[in-house]
Amino acid sequence: MQLQDRIENKTLRAIAEKVEQNIPVDESDARYMLATNDVLDLGTIANHIRTRLHGDTAYYGVNMNLNYTNICQLRCPLCAFSCDDGDASSYVLSLDEIEKRVSSAVASGIDEVHIVGGLHPALKLDYFEHMLRLIKKIRPDIFIVAFTAVEYEHFAKLNGLSIEDVFKRLIDAGVNALPGGGAEIFASGVREIIAPKKIPGQRWLDIMRIAHSMGLKTNATMLYNHQESMDDIVDHLFKIRQLQGETGGFKTFVPLPFHQENTQIESKSRATTGYDDIRIYATSRIVLHNVPHLKALWMYLGEKMAQVLLRFGVDDIAGTYDNEKVVHAAGAKTPDFGSERFLRRLIEEAKLVPVRTTAGYGANGGM
């Protein structure tokens, strides 16, 4: 039976026909999908693409999170994690402390270190080069996903270097891929409210284009459920799709529901519902036909929602993330450590086959 024959909703059936024929959906299709209550039909289309790309496989990682400092010059209103230098809660991890934490996580069997932090006014590039080399010395084949486009821009300015030179030096020191943070929502009006000092959306895309041209694969995120409109979401998705069409450098798209607690942003004064999350994830899977992976961070969404999304386009429920700080500062209620067994169970009970991987997806992850 063809995909469209399984869809009852007339408009979604037309979208299914496009998907079946590998015709990219357009912006009005995306608007319809972001508003529909026919989430089962929507899920059938998203799951079709997910299965075409990944069969019965679902990915997870065993990794640690390293938030090297919470001191940040930008103090974005959306951020519950950052503070000023000198605040009682401020910290910078010393290289000794980093060595201790990574060694202990490596001994427990992690494959990947995920590194992001605030824009510190005085940490020069050699701190990061030492950090990366130290981590690779502890385990040479560990996969390092490090620093958002916002941090790379900061490193370039602080050190008087081009972005290309910063990439060269940090690749040389051990960076394997980039996380997708800092994208937030590209629309400038909303960005002005939630993160006025952060690089503009266009600059984020330009830095990703440079990263891709230098052989780095990256993720891309989208923060939703704050002040954005549906058009802002559509704009964000299509900008990612367009750049992916040029570079092919995005491995994974990661929508992130906004957590408001301890931030200075009035969100839509409600948490997302299951339908909201399903619409965002399934639409992302269908619009971003050219981005191989769609990741649901169980820590942001709750483990039950992340598991359900495995049938609405998601193929990756992210990692164990030992010691995550950023989203928990904003009130995420999930435990900050999920064991490997716990993640495998979520996948297996969705009747999918768990595959342990890294942000590079390696041999098993294909794509």
Ligand code: SF4
């Ligand atoms: S979101 Fe990032 S750049 Fe903005 S204040 Fe927080 S740590 Fe700094």
